[in-house]
Structures are given as C-alpha cells and as structure tokens.
Amino acid sequence: MGKIIPFQRPKKRPPPDRTLCRSGFHKWVVEKETAFDVKLGRLVTRSRCARCGLVRTEGR
Numbered sequence: 473m474g475k476i477i478p479f480q481r482p483k484k485r486p487p488p489d490r491t492l493c494r495s496g497f498h499k500w501v502v503e504k505e506t507a508f509d510v511k512l513g514r515l516v517t518r519s520r521c522a523r524c525g526l527v528r529t530e531g532r
C-alpha cells in the first residue's frame with residue numbers, strides 16, 4: 473500500500489508573551505467581583521493577569 477507518513481509532532485506552543493507584562497500592560501481578568509479587603513476595610517475587585525498571574529485589587 474501507500475507510503476508511511478511519519479507522524480508529525482504538533483508544534484510547541486510559543487511561550488506566553490510577557491513582554492507586555494514587563495512593560496506594565498497586563499491582561500487583567502476579573503477573578504472575584506467583590507472581595508473584602510481587610511487592609512482597606514472595603515470591597516474591592518480582584519483581577520488576575522492571564523499571562524503572568526499577577527493579582528491586583530481595585531477599589532470601587
């Protein structure tokens with residue numbers, strides 16, 4: 473029968489681009505809409521960067 477086609481490995485995914493993160497442009501994804509910040513004593517929105525995993529909290 474026909475030729476044996478060698479199995480091609482899928483190309484490795486490029487590593488997440490963190491260049492923007494280093495420049496301060498994070499990809500914020502809201503993790504928790506309302507979290508109580510004990511330090512601030514008020515509700516905050518917690519976001520996490522989808523690329524580097526940095527967490528930030530925003531006051532309302």
Ligand SMILES: [Zn+2]
Nearest residue numbers: 493498521524
């Ligand atoms: Zn980031």
